[in-house]
Amino acid sequence: MSDDVLSVIPTDPWWQPEASQAERARGLVTTLVPWNPDSIEPEVSLTWHESVALVDCGANLxxxxxxxxxxxxxxxxxxxxxxxxxxxxxxxxxxxxxxxxxxxxxxxxxxxWPCGFARFEIEIWNPGRSWLTEGELAAIAAEIGHPVRQVMAHI
Known part of the structure; x- marks a missing residue:
């Protein structure tokens, strides 16, 4: 079975938010991904990488x-x-x-498709939607305190 992963990452590959900022962003992201009981429930996770990591788009590249x-x-x-x-x-x-x-x-x-590098990542597994809007990205950026971009992977 394949999965889609929508990742939101800071525009600066080395930047990381405080835990409280990240949790607020996770709460917001959770409201942006619909769950259809006929499909897989989306999972939103936060990852702080020890060093910069490639956030790629998988088979979408x-x-x-x-x-x-x-x-x-x-x-x-x-x-x-x-x-x-x-x-x-x-x-x-x-x-x-x-x-x-x-x-x-x-x-x-x-x-x-977009790829990026980051030390912090919000991952939305099987988001049940396509790209986030510019307004949604701006709202996430306001929560974590730094501009963000998105990567959609198909794995």
């Missing part, structure tokens, strides 16, 4: 493009770099892009 020249980034290059950076907990997200030779951050690549 279609392509990655360069934020500088907009050319497609080779996924084999990207995966090899992820393997290399995983060892040190993604402490260094910088990369020289193979397409144009310019410097960027792995967090700034354009992922289709």
């Amino acid at each position: 279609e392509r990655i493009t360069c934020p500088r020249c907009e050319n497609e980034v080779d996924t084999d290059w990207w995966r090899a770099l992820l393997d290399d950076r995983y060892e040190d907990g993604f402490n260094d997200l910088s990369a020289v892009l193979p397409c144009c030779g310019r410097q960027s951050s792995l967090a700034d690549l354009h992922y289709d």
Whole structure:
């Protein structure tokens, strides 16, 4: 069986909220995900990662493009770099892009579907809905005290 996971992460990969802020955000998120008794009940969890973690979109990833020249980034290059950076907990997200030779951050690549890096994550397993609206993301950001973005994974 496959699952969908909607993750909400801070825009700064290294930022983490206080526990009370995260709990308030969890309470808000819980009100935003409907539960249909004919489907799997959504589960909302909070995760504080010890180091920066990749929050990817699973099988939803279609392509990655360069934020500088907009050319497609080779996924084999990207995966090899992820393997290399995983060892040190993604402490260094910088990369020289193979397409144009310019410097960027792995967090700034354009992922289709969105991916990100984070030390804090709100995960909504089987949310029973699609993307959160800009207004909902703003409300979550107000609760945790930092701007957020979202990643929808299919695993």
